[in-house]
Every structure is written in C-alpha cells, then in structure tokens.
Amino acid sequence: MTRAIQPPTPTAWLSTLLLSIGLVQASLAEDTSTDEPYSSQQLAVLAGNCASCHGTDGRLAGAVPAIAGRPASALESRLLSFKRDEIADTTIMDRIAKGYSDEELAALATHFASIDKQ
Amino acid sequence: MSQDNGRSGLTRRQLIQGMGAASTLPLLGGVAPFAIGNQSAGRVVVIGGGFGGATAAKYLKRANPAIDVTMVEPAEVFYTCPFSNLFLGGLRELNAIAHGYDELRGRYGVKVIHAMAEDVDPDGHRVSLSNSDTLDYDRLVLSPGIDIRWDALEGYDEAAAEKAPHSWKAGPQTELLKRQLEGMDDGGTFVMVAPENPFRCPPGPYERASMVAHYFTQHKPNAKVLILDAKDNFSKQGLFTAGWEQLYGDRIEWVGLSNDGRVTRVDANNLEVETEFGTRHQADVLNVIPPQKAGWIADRAGVTDDSGWVPVKAETFESQRVNDIHVVGDATVATPMPKSGFCANAQAKVVAAAIAATLEGSTAPDPYWANTCYSLIGPEYGISVAGVYRVQDGVIASVEGAGGLSPTDAPEATRALEAEYAVGWYNAICQDTWGTEA
Numbered sequence: 001m002t003r004a005i006q007p008p009t010p011t012a013w014l015s016t017l018l019l020s021i022g023l024v025q026a027s028l029a030e031d032t033s034t035d036e037p038y039s040s041q042q043l044a045v046l047a048g049n050c051a052s053c054h055g056t057d058g059r060l061a062g063a064v065p066a067i068a069g070r071p072a073s074a075l076e077s078r079l080l081s082f083k084r085d086e087i088a089d090t091t092i093m094d095r096i097a098k099g100y101s102d103e104e105l106a107a108l109a110t111h112f113a114s115i116d117k118q
Numbered sequence: 119m120s121q122d123n124g125r126s127g128l129t130r131r132q133l134i135q136g137m138g139a140a141s142t143l144p145l146l147g148g149v150a151p152f153a154i155g156n157q158s159a160g161r162v163v164v165i166g167g168g169f170g171g172a173t174a175a176k177y178l179k180r181a182n183p184a185i186d187v188t189m190v191e192p193a194e195v196f197y198t199c200p201f202s203n204l205f206l207g208g209l210r211e212l213n214a215i216a217h218g219y220d221e222l223r224g225r226y227g228v229k230v231i232h233a234m235a236e237d238v239d240p241d242g243h244r245v246s247l248s249n250s251d252t253l254d255y256d257r258l259v260l261s262p263g264i265d266i267r268w269d270a271l272e273g274y275d276e277a278a279a280e281k282a283p284h285s286w287k288a289g290p291q292t293e294l295l296k297r298q299l300e301g302m303d304d305g306g307t308f309v310m311v312a313p314e315n316p317f318r319c320p321p322g323p324y325e326r327a328s329m330v331a332h333y334f335t336q337h338k339p340n341a342k343v344l345i346l347d348a349k350d351n352f353s354k355q356g357l358f359t360a361g362w363e364q365l366y367g368d369r370i371e372w373v374g375l376s377n378d379g380r381v382t383r384v385d386a387n388n389l390e391v392e393t394e395f396g397t398r399h400q401a402d403v404l405n406v407i408p409p410q411k412a413g414w415i416a417d418r419a420g421v422t423d424d425s426g427w428v429p430v431k432a433e434t435f436e437s438q439r440v441n442d443i444h445v446v447g448d449a450t451v452a453t454p455m456p457k458s459g460f461c462a463n464a465q466a467k468v469v470a471a472a473i474a475a476t477l478e479g480s481t482a483p484d485p486y487w488a489n490t491c492y493s494l495i496g497p498e499y500g501i502s503v504a505g506v507y508r509v510q511d512g513v514i515a516s517v518e519g520a521g522g523l524s525p526t527d528a529p530e531a532t533r534a535l536e537a538e539y540a541v542g543w544y545n546a547i548c549q550d551t552w553g554t555e556a
Contacts, residue, residue, distance in 0.1 A: 041471055042483040044181065048467035049488035051550045052460055053543050060549050062556070063542030091524070091536050092490060092504055099488065099506025099520030 037103065043111045046104060050112070058112045069117035076109035159184035160477035163245050163255040165235045165415055167191030169198075170261030170447030170462035172222060172551045177467045179226040181474035188229040188253055189222065190245070196552070197288035199319060200459050201544050206285075206296055207329030208336065209497055215288060221553025238419035240440045257473045260421065260428075260445045261462065262413025263287070264318045267426065270409040271311075271384060278386035282404035285326075286318060298403045299333060305340040306402030311381045311391060312347040316427070317410050318448045318457045320353035321503070325493040326405070328358070331366045332496055343370040346391065346399065348380040353456075354493060354503055356526055361495035361533075381406075412449035419443055427451045432509045433485055434472040435465055444469045454516050455507055460489045460543075463551055485509055489521075492540035500524075500536030 038046065050058055050067065058067035067075060081087050083097035083105065097105065159182055164175045167189055175189045196217045204210040222228040234248035238258065245253045266284060268275050274282070283298070285291040299308065308330050312323040327343050334341040343366075351374075352358075362370045373379035383392040389401040411426030421428045421437040428445045429438040435450065437443045446469055447462030455461045464487040472482035487507040494500055505521035507514050524536060545556035 039483065041181070041475060041480075045468060045471045045483045046486050048177070048471075049464055049486060051467075052463050052488070052547045053490065053539075055546045056550045060546050062545055063538045064546060089532070089535070091532060091539060092502055095504045095521050096488060096490070096506060097520075099517040 038107050043107060047108055047111050050108065057115050059115070059118060066117065067112045068115040070113060072109045072113035075112055076106050079105040079109060158186065160256045160473075161186045161254060162188070162257045162259060162473060162477075163253045164189040164259040164261065165191075165245065166261035166263060166413070166447070167193065167196055167219060167230070168261060168263055168447065168462065169459035169547070169551050170263075170466045171259065172196075172217075172219070173463045173466035174259045174261060174444075174446060174470050175222055175228045176226055176551070176553075177470035178474060179228060181470055182478070183227065185474065185477060186229075187227075188231060189219070190231050190233060190235045190247060190253070191219070192232060192234045192248075193289075194218065194232055197292065198459065198548070199286070199288045199322065200547075202285070202288040202292045203322070203326045203329040204494065205292060206299065206326060207332045207494075207497075209329070209332075209494075212293065217548055217552035217554045219552065225553065235415050236418070238415065238443070240420060240443060243442065256442070256477065258419070258443045259466075259469060259473070260413075260416055260419060260443060260449065261447045261466065262415045262445075262449050264410040264448050264457075265413050267409040267411050271406070272382060273384035273386065274406055274408050278384060279406070281386040282384060282389065282401075282406045284407055285405060286322075286407050286410070295403070295405060299330060300337075302338065302341065302402050304338040306338070307342045307344055307400070308334075308403045308405065309344045309346065309389075309391065309399055309401035311384070311404075311406040311408070312345055312349070312352070313407050313409050314348040316453075316457060317407070319491075320456050320458075321358075321491055321493045323347075323407055324352060324354070324358045325495070327370055327372075328362065328366075328493070328495040331362070331369050334369065335366065341369075341402075344399065344401075345370070345372045346379045346381050346393065347372060347374050350374045350376050353491075354501055354523060357501040357524060358493070358495065360526065361499055361501065365496045365499060410448075412445075416445065416449050421445055423451075425451070432512060432514045434482060435469050436472075444473065452514060454505065455487060455489060455514060456491065456505075458489055458491050460491065460547065461487065463547055464488055487514075490543065492536065492543055494537055494540055495533075496537075498537050499530075499533045500538070500540045501533070502536055502540075 053064045054067050079097050082093040164171045175187050178185050178187050198215045201215045205212050219230045223230050235245050236248050237246040243255050283291045283295045285295040327345050331343050378393045378395045378397050380394045381391045382394050389404045392398050412422050412428050416422050416428050421440050423429050428450045430445055430450050435444050435446055446465040448457040468485040475482040490504045492500055492502045501524045503523050506517040548554040
C-alpha cells in the first residue's frame, strides 16, 4: 500500500531540526555550527540519494552531469527551477526535486558546492 | 580484527574529513560514550556484496573509517541484474555488468572475505562462514538479495532452471539464456513466465521482453515474444505497451491473469508450460521468472516472516524481529519502495549513517530515500519511474507530488534522452557502489 505524505512545511521542518539539534548538540557540536540547520551526518544522508545518478559526492561526469564544485547559487536556482517545472526538456529532476523543501534543496546546493570537483 | 584505534579525537577528525566538511570549532571531548579511550569504534559485518551490501560497507567507512567493517560475499565478480537485459538484447557485453571489490579493499579499508555466510547467531552476535571462520559483530547488515522459491511452481526446480533459465540472478543463468536465444530458429517463440508481486525489479520482465524483441528485430525477424503473466497489471504498463507497439508492432504478446496468463506447471524438458485453466504453450526458448523470497541467510538469522521477506523498522531498517541486525535491499518489505538496486543503494546509506551514529552514541539522522528505475524499450527508447520517500507515522511513505512516471505523450527526443540517462545512471550507481569506472 502506498501512503502519501506532504513535503514538510519550512516551519515544521525548522522546529524539528532545532529540536534535533538540541538533542544531538552535545555529541555533534564540533561539526555543526549554530547557523547551519543540518548536521554533516544529516547532509550526508540527504545528499546520498544524489550519488546514485551523479556518482559518489556528485563528482561523476557523463550523460548525467557532475554537480560537485559548482556555485551554490547556480545549483540552488537550478534545483528550484526543476521543482517549479521551469526548465523545458527536463526528464527526471522535476519529479525528484518536488520531493524536497526549498530549504533542503538550498542545503544540498551548499553541500555540493563545498565539495572539490576532483 | 583491530579494535584499538577508535580514539574519539581521531575518529571525529576522520569523520569530518570523510564528509568533506570543515570545522573551526574546538573538539569537545568525552561526550560520546562509545568513542572514549580504548573503545573500538565498533565491528560491523556486512553479508552480501551487491548494491545494498557493497554500498553499506563503503558508506560505513565514509561515515567513520575507524569502524571495523568486514564484508562477506562468495563471488569475486558480481554481475548486476540491472543492465543484464541489455546483454540479452545485444547492447552490452557481460563484462560491462561485472564489478569487483578493489575500491572497498584498497580505498576504504573494508575487509572483504569471499566465502558463504552459513549461519547467524543473533544472541552471540556471531556469523559462521563456509571457510570455518567466525566473525563477531556489534551490528550486522544483511543484504542477501533474493532466493528462488523452488517449491512454488510445479515442475520448476534447480534442474529445470538449467533448461528453462530464470536468469533472475545475473551471471551464468544470463549467459545460458543468451546462448539459447542465439541458438533459436528464426520464427520461434520466446515464452516468458512472469510472477505475481512482490518480486525483484518490477519492470524487469517487461524490459527483458523489450530487449529480446530488439534482438529478434536484428537477428530473427520472424520470431515472437509471449509473456504469460500471473498478474493483471505491471510496472510502467502503459509506457511499455505504447513503446512495444511503436517499436515492435505485434511481435510482443502479453497475456495477463484475467486472460489465463498464470502458469501453474512447467515442463522444462519439453519447453512447455500449462496455465491455470489448462492452456498449454509451447516455447522454443523458455524463461521462467519464478516466485521469490529473501536470500536464505535471512532465514538463518531469524529475520524473515511468513511471507518469506524481512519486515524492518522504517527509520533504521533494523529487523523488527532481531536486534542489531539491519537488512537492506530486495529481501526487505519496504513498500512503497520497490525491490530495485537503486533502493538497495539508498537504504544502505541510511543504514550506514544510522549504525555509525549508534556506535558513536549519537542520534541517527532522519532517513531520506529516493528511487529511479529506468527501463530500455529500445536502444534509444528509455522510460522511467521515480519516487522520493520518508518516514511518516512510523512507516515509509511516498512524498506527495514527487516521483511518478515518464509522460505518456513525450516526444522521441525525450525517450532518447532517458535512454542516455539510463546509461548515465548505471555508470554512476556502479561507481558509487563498487567504484567501477565505466
């Protein structure tokens, strides 16, 4: 049976995150700065799904482009455009991007921008 | 096994490096009970070296290189089921779906043992191997794939599979089917028996029918494909049906459950099958995709239920029945996620993060999963289905508004792009799982 859920609203997400951060801060403080909503572990899980088509850390270039090391602003704007059906000839990323909140897409953009291309 | 290098400072720095993240904050010592002093960062045994197992091993090491990870897989070369249909269609060599374990060993420091895991003692946290070794674990990851239910379809046993191959585990069975197709007379009929749900790779039988039809257009222009199906609906049905008509005319015939498509008896010696209502079909090449269950080591570990599959806790894919055993991939009950290599890879990453966090004494990150299943109807005709998944109310759920099928009215250029992306996907997931460079 398929259950459908709504993507979390930014507010609900943030409060969940703030709560989570509070709970895990003691053990994660060294790699979670206070203005970053996602721990590095959480980002790794979020970004893990991208690797299945873009290669580990988003570095594989081929028919599917590499995403590592691109400017965060370009990645974020591209992801948001996919989500909003603003890019003609899209095959799959429109369907994928709709599964994430704008905040999650922004965090993914920042994450992949911070990874060296190779 | 080394258990003395898991000091907390080292562990954390390696963790941070592994994530590619930078930190300017000072380390706060003594907050993660499992990482203090001489404690090990933990021992994890992974059984199975497919999409789920190899990914779990790699991502455990990426999360924390100080975790002692041992992977058990009998085969030194792993052949993927994804793209094995392209081999049947003549689009790809068998060695182009073969993968090894050099990256896991050399780059990530996973201990890879080529043996069969024969038993699991959940109370003693110990795995016994066919080479008489035993492995102790703090956490066990099972990625056992599927086994054929040899008792489920009359006349279809292991001997029958040498004449009427299932080819649902890639390798020698795939080669056998390929040889049979090549040896078949033009004008012959390829009969495929397709199973009820659930089974490995829901669109797989229909992609296989497509690829065999493609091969026939090239080499046996008068040959036909007949699919006898135990169900009335199948994955991407509308897209497949439209693509078949466009590329292959009436070469492919599909008979569903309601039209007496369910095969109840197989006569492999005579390449004949009989359906529920007594219709007999003669094949020239017979491919029986039989009912399946979780790989048998799951039974030994006590994690399967009466269905033959493995129920898991949604957040962590830990067994619902046995503590400290996580199960990923086709063996699990993970609906609405399909039994796909993509999902096994995605589940393995969540499990790796959850285990790494648990061993460190921290909270597991929230799970996120996605899936994309590409199917090729022709060399330049690709279709896909996608999904994004989260946990809601304790169960896995599809994110509303995301995922879904390729559009039915897409132009040829889109089908061609999806065929290209299918190859891109395969190269990427094999790089991500085994480190294979295409």
